[in-house]
Amino acid sequence: MRLPGRLSLRARPRGAVVVTALALATTALVLLLLGTGQEQLGPLEVVRVLNGEATPTQWFLVHELRYPRALVAVLVGAALGIAGAAFQSVSRNPLGSPDIIGFTQGSVTGALTVVVLFGGGPGTVAAGAVAGGLATGAAVHLLTRRGGAQGYRLVLVGIGAAATLSAANGYLLTRAGVDEAARGLMWLTGSFQGRDWTQFWPLLAACALLVPALLTRGPALGLLEMGDDTARALGGRPEHIRLTALTGAVLLTAAATAAAGPVTFVALAAPQLARRLTRATGPDLPAAAAMGAALTTAADWTAQHALAAVTLPAGAVTGVLGGLYLMWLLHAERRGGRL
Numbered sequence: 001m002r003l004p005g006r007l008s009l010r011a012r013p014r015g016a017v018v019v020t021a022l023a024l025a026t027t028a029l030v031l032l033l034l035g036t037g038q039e040q041l042g043p044l045e046v047v048r049v050l051n052g053e054a055t056p057t058q059w060f061l062v063h064e065l066r067y068p069r070a071l072v073a074v075l076v077g078a079a080l081g082i083a084g085a086a087f088q089s090v091s092r093n094p095l096g097s098p099d100i101i102g103f104t105q106g107s108v109t110g111a112l113t114v115v116v117l118f119g120g121g122p123g124t125v126a127a128g129a130v131a132g133g134l135a136t137g138a139a140v141h142l143l144t145r146r147g148g149a150q151g152y153r154l155v156l157v158g159i160g161a162a163a164t165l166s167a168a169n170g171y172l173l174t175r176a177g178v179d180e181a182a183r184g185l186m187w188l189t190g191s192f193q194g195r196d197w198t199q200f201w202p203l204l205a206a207c208a209l210l211v212p213a214l215l216t217r218g219p220a221l222g223l224l225e226m227g228d229d230t231a232r233a234l235g236g237r238p239e240h241i242r243l244t245a246l247t248g249a250v251l252l253t254a255a256a257t258a259a260a261g262p263v264t265f266v267a268l269a270a271p272q273l274a275r276r277l278t279r280a281t282g283p284d285l286p287a288a289a290a291m292g293a294a295l296t297t298a299a300d301w302t303a304q305h306a307l308a309a310v311t312l313p314a315g316a317v318t319g320v321l322g323g324l325y326l327m328w329l330l331h332a333e334r335r336g337g338r339l
Contacts (some may be wrong), residue, residue, distance in 0.1 A: 015278040015287055022290035026074060027299035033070040034062050036304050072195040072259055073300045073314070074293045076205050076265055079256040081292020082214050082285050084267030086249035089221035089283045091154040094329060097268035099254040101158020105165035106136025107257035108188065112169055115184050116176040122198060126258035133254030136161060141246055165253050190261040190315020192300050199259045206255035214248045215285050221245055222282030263315045265322020266295050272329070
């Protein structure tokens with residue numbers, strides 16, 4: 001639909017339906033998470049607690065212990081979903097995920113450096129994760145800049161960076177004392193357990209700044225997927241699009257990793273699943289964000305119910321399911337002659 005002047009509005013009913021359905025599913029999962037714990041609460045009881053009809057114990061359990069954990073899960077999933085969609089558009093490759101191409105590992109290296117070498121607290125660990133992610137992003141971008149970070153170049157350089165950083169992370173853990181190693185290993189599992197408002201507010205601020213900025217790059221990322229020459233012919237600036245999209249995606253990945261540790265494969269799977277549901281020809285960033293939030297909240301709920309005796313980290317659930325999805329994706333790419 002074309003509006004007066006040069007402004008046009010493009011409606012995608014199927015995409016709007018998918019985003020709405022995923023948002024409703026995420027809301028239902030959040031209600032289940034708020035009722036999950038040693039003292040179980042039903043969805044209606046949770047709603048009453050949120051409306052202020054609660055005992056002091058119920059209020060504390062929901063508002064101080066479970067609510068920030070659930071909100072962090074939603075924001076981490078949304079951030080990883082959008083970041084993964086941006087990476088895949090820039091690389092024009094479904095394997096272009098921060099888990100695969102080293103940006104998550106860079107954030108892990110930054111955080112472990114702070115934990116092991118400096119004994120830092122949560123704030124400095126988060127800062128280290130952001131710094132590590134940015135440094136890795138800058139290094140990979142410089143190594144792939146010649147000719148454009150496109151095709152398999154970004155993926156291959158990123159895989160090399162991920163392998164190097166994984167080795168560095170292992171070395172850091174061997175240098176750590178018992179307490180520091182235990183802290184580092186707990187953070188490495190990627191878990192929402194114990195997350196509170198101190199993790200939520202910085203992550204919310206990062207998402208409030210970066211998500212709208214990346215959403216405005218959606219049409220430009222669609223141009224980039226058609227190739228640099230086509231993007232230039234249609235008025236785009238490929239190198240500028242690539243740099244701004246990568247910067248925003250790296251910062252979002254680092255912020256999510258700083259809040260919850262490396263919750264793997266969400267950034268890989270969420271954009272691809274969203275595209276299959278919306279049948280979009282280009283990147284559908286809102287759908288990717290909604291799918292990421294649904295995946296992380298579902299993973300956290302599953303982690304708390306999979307085993308009766310212990311609570312698994314959500315990263316373990318996403319790692320298992322994501323590994324299976326990665327094998328299927330590689331098989332599909334090979335059958336399609338793209339690998």
